[in-house]
Amino acid sequence: MDNSIAAIILTKNEEKHIARCINSIKGVCEEIWVIDSFSTDKTCEIAKDLGAEVCRHEWKNYSSQFNFGLYECPIRSEWVWRIDADEYLSGNLGMAVKTALARCDHGVNGVFVRRRIDFMGRPLLHGGWYPSYYLKVFRRGHGECECRWMDEHICLFDGTTITVDDGDQVDANLNDLTWWTEKHNCYATREMADLLMAEYGLDDRGANVEAKFFGTEDQRKRWLKKRYAKSPLFIRPFINFIYRYVFRAGFLDGKEGFIWHILQGFWYRTLADAKVYEIKKRFNFDDEKIKAYIRQEYGL
Incomplete structure (x- = not known):
């Protein structure tokens, strides 16, 4: 089996993280884009010095940027690994995936790996955040990033998946809390759009991951997101935190x-709800006007 891998990394001012990310996948990924x-x-200079291929492309959202790399870059490898600039591979994960790809059935087109979040230097091992498994590696031509504004996942067109849990794909951002809150303010706007799309059923075209409670991590998360979107404003962040x-x-x-659960589990979600409320109030809670606005501003 061809177990060659191309990594796709999206960047914008990631000089603090990019070397750590690339060094963790060297010897695992034959191509780094x-x-x-x-x-x-x-960022670009460091990436080039470490042997990565760098392409510049104007940002719209995560899914369109990732799929640009997937379809427009001359990738030669059989497999693609989705990894963010502030992530890195720990333990034996990289080589364990390489071994699994060399041995897997021809019908296998995706690999779930275990993800860990480190916040302020501490691994978050509780609160439902760990262990969690995400589809990060997939066979080229058999999957892409689904078209959403928030919580986008890799979706497969066909085939089955396997899970490799010998190590973690670690999300460990090194920026300070001022940067974190500014970024999550932008995230809250995207979350607002995603919540309104889910509430009004406008996200079906871009959603390729089936909402299923008894399914994969991605499917369960999508099922919970749909229920969350239909829950009462301002009450749901409090319930999520508790x-x-x-x-x-x-x-x-x-x-x-x-700090994580106050900021990410309560403050960020309350801010997203406040932005949902702002939009609804602007259009006097008229569902048709709200839907028309969302289609125009955030249609995918």
Whole structure:
């Protein structure tokens, strides 16, 4: 079996992270493609020095940028690995995936790997955040990134999947909280659009992951997202916080866990709800006008 892999990394001013990311996949990925959104720091120079191919492309959203790399770059490898610039491979994950690809059945077109989030230097091992498995590796020509504004996943056109859990794909951003909150303010706008699309059933065209509670991690997350979108504004962030921090034992991750669950589980989701409310109030809660606005501004 051909187990050659091309990594696709999206970047915008990632000079703090890009070397760590690329070094973690060297010897695992035969090709490394960096799709850069016109960085103004040394991201591109560092990536090129480490042997990556760099293409520049204007940013619209994550899915369109990733799929640009997937379809427009002259990738030669059999497999594609989706990895963000602030992520890296830990343990033996890279070589374990290479071995699994060399041995897998011809009908296998995707690989789920275990993802871990580190926040303020601490791994978040509770609150339902770990262990979690995501489809990060897929056979070229048999999958792409689904077209959504938020929580986009890799979807397969056909075939089956396997899971490799010998190590983690670690999300460990090194920027400070000021940067984090500014980024999540932008995320909240995308989340607002995604929530309104889900509430009004406007996201079906871009959604390729089936919403299923008893399914993969991606399918269960999509099922929960649809239910969340139909829950009452401003109450749902509070419920989310209590569920993850108390009932899923997020408090066991110490002060860093407390900050994470307050900011990511409550503040960020409350901000997204406030933006949903702002849009609804602007159009006097007229569903048809709201849907027309969403289609015009955020249609995919």
